[in-house]
Amino acid sequence: MAQLAYQRQGSMDKAAASELNEAAVEMARASDDDQALCEALNLRCAALSGPGLGERRVRDADELLRVSSSGGLTEIGLFAYRWRLHSALETGDMETADRELAAYDAAVDRDRVWSGRWYGLTVRAARAMAEGRFGSAERMVMESFAHRGNDTTPLVIGTFAAQLFWLRREQGRASEVQHLRKHDSPHVAFRVLQMMIDAELGHADRAREALQAAVEAEVVGLSVDYTYLYVLSALAETAVMVEDDGCARVLYERMLPYAGDYVNLFLGPLQLGSASRYLGRLALTFGEPGMAGYHFAHALDANRATGSHLWLAHTRLDWATALSGQGHAARVEARELLRPCLAESRERGLKRIARQAAELLDALRD
Known part of the structure; x- marks a missing residue:
């Protein structure tokens, strides 16, 4: 029952x-x-x-x-x-x-349940990634996969695939894991990975088609279980990347009740920061920069409170992006967000964010 x-x-x-x-x-x-x-x-x-x-x-x-x-x-x-x-x-x-x-x-x-060791390593890898320690995260991702033993269940294989994609994406090396697109799993938490890979690698039309089909057929009937918020967040990232404002609006309404929560997959192997950041990105996609700023302000405090340096830097960059298209005062505020974002990203080796922050800061110079 x-x-x-x-x-x-x-x-x-x-x-x-x-x-x-x-x-x-x-x-x-x-x-x-x-x-x-x-x-x-x-x-x-x-x-x-x-x-x-x-x-x-x-x-x-x-x-x-x-x-x-x-x-x-x-x-x-x-x-x-x-x-x-x-x-x-x-x-x-x-x-x-x-x-x-x-x-x-x-x-x-x-209790000598050696098969359980892989889970602890995946959670530690997720924490290392959220803190911006990519080298440690990569080592623990590989070590956790080695500890799986003979376990080739969709959960174990899919967790490894998801961790590796998000890590390589942040390292600016997503092209190295395009083979993960072929990973087949019955769970939507892993199927959404395929459309994210397409979007990240420039196959926007294919990603948009898959996104729209998923939102139409699955979001309404999606099981509201412990993977629900992660799936919505991954779909949100895809909607942002392919600039689909219709899907962004649907996903925003679904995610809004979770604004105060933090996103994680399968009990911790991926820790993706405050849900408010994804709400802000969705709002920006469907043309509401003021609404986006409200969510980014909350996400900034939330990600700072958990020591999630990676997602804190992302939030600063996102908020600065939202402000950059507004008036002079907003552009000044954007620069104030970008300076610590750039400094901390360089200090922690967050090269992808540092490059994007530097480019936006240059564009905002009067």
Whole structure:
């Protein structure tokens, strides 16, 4: 029943899905079957996505950990740490996220679940990338893939593909991973990677066609699960790159309730900063620079608070871009944003952002 509720999230209203999840958990409790209860709680954690649901997910994760520990169900018990970590990342609570990741690694070592080591490495790689430490991020991405053992499930392979693309994109080396476009996965979180690669490499028409089809056919029926915000953010990036204002408006409305959240994929292997930045980029795409500025202001504070130097630099550049087409006062403000953006990008080796910031700063000189 829990699996049915999870699978049908995109085709039924949230209240009905919630009732089905509740019934599945209560049925598992009544059966006195620890394995069934753990599976039902794990699936309900996956289904609990949306503003204000993080605390509920943590409570379910706490119960999952208690039941799995008492029943000796070590592997499914590891998901409790992942859900608590995901909830912390979603709200930008990096101190709690670090604590949960350390607890996860300790549990993997204690219970000798060596196959679980790859996950911890992927999360650390994501943090390194968000902080602008590309060399460390690349090393850990490759190391995590080596730790996968014989696991060639779509989740493991797809996570590696997504991490490698976003990293190479920031390094200005996206052409090196164009082969990832051939990666086949049933999950929309990875299919959206294909259109992003097309857009990044200049195949705008093909990317736009795929984007419009996805927005029309999938966004309305997309499962509102733990991948939802990432998928919307990746679609948003594609809409910005191909300058599709119609898709940008649809995606903006879908993302707006998540303005205060942080974007991450599959419980942490990609950490893409404040959702407000993507809202700002969408607003700029459909011609609302004032609205974009409002979101960029929030994203600036949010990304600074989490030490996400990469996304902080991006936000400064985005906001400066929004201001650059306005009056004299706005252009002065744009230059004030670009100076620290350029300085920090050069200091941290964020070459792609540094180049773009320098070009825009030159264009704004009176």
